[in-house]
Amino acid sequence: MNSIVYDLNRHLTYRLARLQSQLSAQATDILKQHTDISLSEWRVLTILTDPEIRFQKDVLKAMGLDKGQVSRTLKRLSDKKLAILSPDEQDQRNRIVALTDDGKSLVKKMTPIMLARQAHLQNGFSKTELNSLFHFIEMLESKTGPIKDLEST
Numbered sequence: 001m002n003s004i005v006y007d008l009n010r011h012l013t014y015r016l017a018r019l020q021s022q023l024s025a026q027a028t029d030i031l032k033q034h035t036d037i038s039l040s041e042w043r044v045l046t047i048l049t050d051p052e053i054r055f056q057k058d059v060l061k062a063m064g065l066d067k068g069q070v071s072r073t074l075k076r077l078s079d080k081k082l083a084i085l086s087p088d089e090q091d092q093r094n095r096i097v098a099l100t101d102d103g104k105s106l107v108k109k110m111t112p113i114m115l116a117r118q119a120h121l122q123n124g125f126s127k128t129e130l131n132s133l134f135h136f137i138e139m140l141e142s143k144t145g146p147i148k149d150l151e152s153t
Contacts, residue, residue: 012140023121030117035106037080040073042114045107048083048099055088056095083108 008014028039037045047053047062060070074097077083082103088094099107122130 033114041077045103049107055095129136
C-alpha cells in the first residue's frame with residue numbers, strides 16, 4: 001500500500017499562518033506591557049496618523065480587513081476616547097474618523113517601542129534580503145485572488 005506523506009512544514013500557507021500567529025502574540029504581549037489596547041486597535045491607531053485617512057472607508061481600504069472588524073475596532077477606540085467618530089454630513093453612510101489627543105499621545109508613546117520591535121525582527125537581514133522578502137510577499141499577495149482550473153491528481 002502506498003501512503004502519502006504530506007509535509008506540513010513545507011506548506012507555504014501553514015508556515016505563514018504559524019509565523020503570523022507568533023508575531024501577533026509577540027506584538028500583543030508588548031502592547032499589554034505598556035497599554036490596554038489590542039493589536040487591532042494599535043494598527044487602526046497607526047493608520048489614523050496618516051493625514052490621507054479621513055473616513056472609515058479609508059481605514060477599510062488601507063487595512064484590507066472586514067468592514068465589521070474595522071467598525072468594531074473603531075467603536076472600541078471611540079469608547080476608550082482614543083478616536084473620534086462623527087457622521088459625514090455629505091454621506092450619512094460614512095463616518096469621519098480622527099485621533100483624539102489621548103490617541104495621539106498613545107501613538108507617540110508606543111511608536112518607539114514598536115519600531116524597536118521592528119528593528120529586532122529585521123536584525124540580521126541585509127537590505128537586499130529585506131527587499132527580497134517584501135518582493136516575495138508582494139508576489140504572494142498578487143496570487144490571493146480566485147484560482148481557475150485547479151486539477152487534483
